[in-house]
Amino acid sequence: MNNINYQKELDKTIEQLNTQNYIPTLLLHSCCAPCSSYVLEYLSEYFNIIVLYYNPNISPESEYAYRVEELQRLIKEMHFKNNVRCIVADYHPEVFYNAVKGYENEPEGGDRCTICYRLRLEEAAAYAKKYNADYFTTTLSISPMKNAKKLNSIGLELEEKYDVKYLLSDFKKKNGYKRSIELSKEHHLYRQNYCGCVFSKTNNDNM
Helix, strand or coil: CCCCCHHHHHHHHHHHHCCCCCCCEEEEEECCHHHHHHHHHHHCCCCEEEEEECCCCCCCHHHHHHHHHHHHHHHHHCCCCCCEEEEECCCCHHHHHHHCCCCCCCCCCCHHHHHHHHHHHHHHHHHHHHCCCCEEEEHHHHCCCCCHHHHHHHHHHHHHHHCCEECCCCCCCCCHHHHHHHHHHHCCCCCCCCCCCHHHHHHHHCC
16 A cells, blocks of 8 residues: 555546446545535536545534534535435444543544544445445545545455445545635635544644
8 A cells, every 4th residue: 555646546446437337326424514525526526425424533512513514504505416415423422432542642643543534434334335335435535634545544444344345535636625625615614623523622722
């Protein structure tokens, strides 16, 4: 997995899809509306998309609910070539706290974050299997603060476990992050100033 250009890998996949007389279904894990905006604009050209909002890391519950509302509003306001629908998972923060127990003091981007990536990606893979999706992936790689190599590595491991293809990607490429900011302004989206968990908020407040 060294020095892989994940955007080029995505380009190859899309090029292959364009030769097929079939629109595949993608299970897309969403972390928030701003990060989803460009990804949905981009991928809805090639996939029917099931957006999964599963983020037990987010704290407090009011923040979770607000991010859900913004995501649902964005999907209603945007226009897509293919079908886009949203599934919102129940809020169970204890799942996150149990998973990262002992890693509370890890720095941002460290092992705690990797555990969190895996937690959310595994749920996405399970949903993809449940809904017979052809692929699954996450919006997380659009953030300059997220490690695309780790995300794609975890995704490929889960591809084997769940027998659902993982869509390799690094959505910050091709000015994806810049476009997400433009779309956020266009749709007046709430852009949070921390990733989601209480630990990231504390670190952000201390900066």
